[in-house]
Amino acid sequence: MEQFFTLTPERILGAVERALGSDKTGVRATGRCLALNSMENRVYELEMDDESRVVTKFYRPGRWTREMILEEHGFLAELIEAEIPAVAPLPLTNSSTLAESEDGIFFAVFPKVRGRIVQELDDARLQQVGRLLARLHNIGASRAARHRLALTPATYGRKSLEFLDASGMIDHQLRARYRNVVEAILTAIEPQFANVPSFRVHGDCHLGNVLWQENAAFFLDFDDMVMAPAVQDVWLIVRGRDEEAQRQREVLIRSYESMREFDRSALRLIEPLRALRIMHYSAWIARRWEDPTFKNAFPDFGSYKYWFEELAELDEQLRLVSAPTWT
Incomplete structure (x- = not known):
């Protein structure tokens, strides 16, 4: 290294x-x-x-x-x-x-x-991204990736927990509570992933990886390409939970559906996927901790404050995945 x-x-x-x-x-x-x-x-x-x-x-x-x-x-x-x-x-x-x-x-x-990042997409841009995502998924579903990771509660959740638990980087005062909350989340979400179709998706399709030249979008950075449900790319474009986010997500999905069928029952996976992303992100930092770049970028990582704040996020995710109240 x-x-x-x-x-x-x-x-x-x-x-x-x-x-x-x-x-x-x-x-x-x-x-x-x-x-x-x-x-x-x-x-x-x-x-x-x-x-x-x-x-x-x-x-x-x-x-x-x-x-x-x-x-x-x-x-x-x-x-x-x-x-x-x-x-x-x-x-x-x-x-x-x-x-x-x-x-x-x-x-x-x-x-x-060259291109620029647009952090807030109007309806016209959402519609364009929806159509592009559907076309991307049409190609992604045409064959499997035999060597890429499958995004599941086991790969993004349990393996992350195992690594963090063994690393000793979770503050000792919060370690047991962290493990219990993550285990409870995984127990709640594992059945929800059963029989959900997965195929090649971008995997990290947030707005920073969608660049714009004038009014034309293109996708960047496929490092995190995984086998996952289509909703993994959809929820990262519109990440919010409020009414406006739900309206924007509907605009995106309707446009997507003009090019490809979208299983709306998979929207139930948004909060489980959000929880897995939180776990996976912390494990990602921990796995890179020998890299000086990470120590400079995440000075609070490993502190009581870091894990206390993450636990607050995960507590909220546990509440949401245990009793979802929205679609």
Whole structure:
């Protein structure tokens, strides 16, 4: 992992030039290397001497296997072929979209695509995203991902609890209570996932991963592509619980239904999925705690305050998943 933590511009530029075949094409990096915001991976924007720009992603060692990454890349290629706007990796000289640095770190190279984040979507934008999501799911449901994670109470919930419990990072005063609340949530939600169809979805389809060029949307960052119910992507676009959020979600779903059937009974999974996301997020931080970037980004992690606030969230989730009062 030390090689990943200490990636240098020289190593990055050299790896990318070799992967793109700069010695044959004559197109080389100018030396400008801008680190982009990414916690999980190391992502850089590079300027090339033909005035183009590329973005290279060095994948965190141990998080994904080669097969898992290539399944993500394959999904992106299918989306592009179906004319669904997304950002797919460039082909490399090794006849793949995935290369390996001299340090053994997997990386890919993407075209630089400009866009902006829109944090509040009006109805027209919600309708556009709904149609795009349905088209994405049509492709996602066409085949399974054999190597990607399935989003279930076991994978996102129980495994997260087991890791956190063993890590010793939960404040000792709250550890037993945390375990009891999570166990109660999992017991309540596990039956709700039975017989729910899952297929390839974006997995982390929040508004920060939907970029806009003028009034046209496209999807970004498929790192967390999973096998999951369609509602996993839907609820992350409209996350609220109030009446306005329910109205916006209805706009999104109606537009989705113009391109693909949506099982509205799966809306019952929104609060269970929200609970699993809370658990999974804390386990994600704990698993990365040896990375100095995480210690700087989450200075309160592991403190009594952090776990007290998370328990308050989980208590609320337990109430909601035990006695849902909305659809």
